[in-house]
Amino acid sequence: MRTVYLLVCFWFCTRSGEAQVPQTLDSVMVYLKNHTALDTNRVIALNVMGRELHSTGTPNYKRADSVLRVSEKLALDLHYGLGLGKAYTNIASIYFLTDRPQQALAYFQKALSVAEAYSLSLRFTCGAFSNVAAAYNKLGQYDKVVEIQLRSLRLQEEKNLRPRISATYEGLGNAYRNLGKPREALPYYQQALAIRQAGKEIQGMAIVENNLGVTHDLLEQYNQSISYYRRALKHAEEVNFELLQADILVNLGLVYRLTNRPLEGLPYVKRSLAIEQKLQNKGGLGTAFFNLGQIYQDLKQFGPAEEYMRKALTLANEVGNKQKITDYTAGLAELYNDMKEYKLAYDKQVQLAALKDSSVTLATNRQVEELITQYKTEKKEQQIKLLNQQAKIREEELTNKRLQTTALLITGTLLLLLGAMITAWLLNRARLRRLEEAQQLRKQIAHDLHDEVGSTLSSISLLSGMVNGIIAQNRPESVERAVQKINTDARQILEAMDEIIWTINPSNDTLHRIALRLQEYAQPLMESKNIQFSLVADPTLDTLPIPMEVRRNLYLIGKEAINNLVKYSEATQATMRFEHQKDQLNVVIEDNGRGFDTSQLSERTGQASMQQRARAMAGTLNVQSGSGSGTKLHVSVPIG
Template sequence: MKTGRWAVSLWGILFFFAGSFVQAQAPDSLVTYLKTHAPTDTTYIRAMDQAVFTLIYKKADYPRADSLSRQMVDVATRLSYWSGLVAGYRNRASTNYMAANYEQALVYFQKTVDAVEQHNLPPVMLYKALGNLASGHEKLGHDEQVLQMALRAIAIQEKYHIKPRMPVPHRLIGGTLVKMGKKQQAIPYYQEAGVIFREMGDPRGIAIFENQLGDFYMDLGQPTAALPHFRKSLAMSRQLNFELLRADALDGMAQVMNTLNRPDEGLAYARQALAIAVRQQNQLGITTAYNTIGALYQTKQDFSQAETYLRKAIDVADNYNFRDELRKSSQHLANLLGQQNKYQQAYAFQLRKNNLTDSATLVRTNAEIERLLIQYETEKKEAHIRLLQKEKQLDQEETNQARWQRNALLMGAILMILLGMTIGAWLLNRARVQRLQEAIQLRQQIAHDLHDEVGSTLSSISLLSGHTDKLLSENRPETAQKMVQKIYIDARQILESIDEIIWTINPGNDSLQRIVLRLQEYAQPLMESKQIAFNFYVDSALDQLPVSMEVRRNLYLIGKEAINNLIKYSEATRATLRFERQNSQFKVVIEDNGRGFDADQLSSRTGQQSMQQRALAMGGKLTVRSVPGQGTTLELTSAAI
């Protein structure tokens, strides 16, 4: 999910941080009790726990909360009160978490789990501790650990029938699956989290979950679907007088408007979020609001204002060590400066962002840095060539006219040689830069495809393998067999993905004819399996038409997606795939006589948005015509490249 969403992060851990022995006492009476009693019994630790809770979530006084939490750990250890020790570690973790010190928070989350297991405390405490640990890993981008801890928490809940259930593990799994590119697999986990929120009957939790659903649809690239959830969250936050969530929902609305290219509306929401953060002295909220406002001004092409707000975001994030926001703001500013051709400054901020990024994203970041560096070096060399030419011109003007006439022939020859060498060097360097850029682009694409198509599936296989071993040890062979079948399907998917990547980058496939053959090989057996009469037509004028790797890849993926949708949803008895040539363009038509659908209502299930984006990326236009009961026609038109 997105970084900088402070209310969501807060409530995501509040469900777990509510200790089993926190009492509802007034803050003043707590202070009086702690001052007048010696730390000699468990009642004192309970009072300390309530005081820490107040310092963290009502006063945001993190230094005092951390100091009191350290005392809790010492007193609980001396009294051998292990539940109190867990509470002390939990409070130290929550203090660092809320202060955005996520690495330190993770250390104490792990200590909480270790203490519960070491002292054999009740399963419900391990359930909560594992949820906390998963939240800590999420903030540091440790996707595999998030899945492991959250799945383990759910398994403990199911084994011991712990009530009430907590929604956070399901939400964390859903968010991690979205990051891994498994968006459809994430939907059931989000739905289950919603069920649990409503089971709890907590309006604050429901309001925050609506905000999280808005974030989820933004991750899916569906801003119009995200908008009603942010609006509902905003309305509920006002009813509940929940200012922190209100600021979060306003920021979500601003990001939706920015995505929909309505930056003026977005600025109105973002400024309201900033006002709330300033009023509450919420430095993390202020950083997020500055970042959002900077992005909105960038959309408005007001680069000066955009740079001002992004630099403010960086200053606050740097001052308070908000690593997530610092990484995000540095990347935004690097993009903004690169858009203005300020490559040297852009490189500096890109490098800073790179130093804050973990190894899982370094491949793409390093490629981006290399691209910026090449552009900067190219412009510097071109400027140097222009300077040399100007100096030569000045030298020529200062030369004595008579001497120039005597040596005209010689000087002309020398100048021609120098000019030829300069131009040759410039052209050679330019060609080298172009080849480097093409190589970087190819490497980045391969890394992206391998990460999205193979890496996440391998992680899934690893997790499923471990779970299979556990099921076998528990003598549950039927369930284990299902897991093995899923591993087999995932492995087949990896082989198909790698085959497609290799086919895409193979220069021997750089013709439209090869794409046509591959789509026919892909479609024919699927049509036969559904008993669909399939007609295939190719204009002979297209046989040897060359296409670039990027066009070939997008064209094949659009065709594959369209064929899959036809097989899954159309219920057709006849289908046709045609490749035609129209002047300097080629056209691909896929049509069927199936049940059709309302083309005005976009569906994430059929991947229409993804196909539209791929069509734009290859410089083409995708048109979908469909009427319920009258079949569907998909038409892709593109220039021959």
């Protein structure tokens, strides 16, 4: 059970405008002794001192908070908006790093209010949005994270802010990862890392590299995750960021545990525990205790495993972190099951059931879908706004003409009425079109959830109802099989939800995204069969938008064809090509396998279903194959 800090670099927006003030702790303390004037430079210096006290080296949170409170008061007295916004940002980051996200949220929101009230720079304002989102992320409110980070990203795109703010991309990566969509998170983290590297931000690079390591863990790509963790640890040590070092060390210990090498992971987690004990950070200390307990559990040393996990749960209860309480309770239940202490395991499972609420996850996913749909329809709303503005201009012109002559007055009145009728008609038609699109989207999502999720949820419900009876009969083997079945069904639901949300996500409205998605799906399957696989995509695909229904049908045809190729072809080489020719998209999937008789329609290979999907896109699907001559599938779809 992994628990990871979701650290965001809050201090990117606190360095601008400080050229006159030293930026290191020792030099700024000397500066403050010599600079006694109560002016804006003193506010800046106090902010720098507070930042350095809590964000570098061994943090001194109490002293940092005291310094920043002085900075806050002086900035208020001077009506100095930038200094006040920085003070609130730094105070919030102290709460964030000491695992008090609710207080962090309050001060990040204060910083955002100051940015808007004083019309501070675009970079500061967008950064303030990202910081608010980071606090919501730590509170587990991922729908708000997506909403706020998309707002920040839109603002940066509208104003063409360069370079973009790394924290915005990191925040979106965190949200997608916590929603169980690590593949969606990866490109956001990669963009964030590129920005950090370009700015030579060592501390920021360490944070993003750590997040990339966690994401590759979730994808079970452990060699990549170890590589990122080692780079992150090197950068964190370079800037002496001990809190982040502790987090990375825990993650390194966990990746060795996940690869069945707990003895190799043990020293890393012990190093993390030593740092957390030195910093007296309860949240991090609980994380280290719990992960140390899990390693001892793997080593069958149940005594220390139980001791450390109980310590972790006690700290989580003291802090009031509901997610960690849930994780640690689940971990203890698993430990007691391994110890064959079935009564204790049952008690923890009862506690765990009271803590969990599956409806929260489903509601969060629905809210995220609504946000994405809203983002997709914004352009249409802007077009309606433009029509209103044009109608108002036309009305003013007609009013001026009406004052000239009576004849023009009559004509102007008629034109005004006609213009109003046309505008009303256009608005009504656009509104109806949006309602129809929204209704169609809801029907599609409901259909997909019923087909792909409903039956599996029924299976989980049935198995869950059986578990209590099996436990009462003292049949641990049957309980284990039932739990494994529930785990398999739950994973299938997550995969189905991932495909549904990917389909409606407006950021995937290009052919290039479909090609990448199919490549991600095909690559591990091809490797499992030792098939050499390559993807060739026309560079112009990146700028070609495509309707949601066409995207869905094209993806499902490609997925079905890839499955057939892997299962039946016995090929050694396979290629997938995306070609754009005028107003036509051609997708070709071919292999050098054994081939088959195309005259024999097979339900097993889903040919009829693929033909039906091609017709739904007003396209064609042609399959060419023969015994020993491989297979070539060609889909042609009109676009543009």
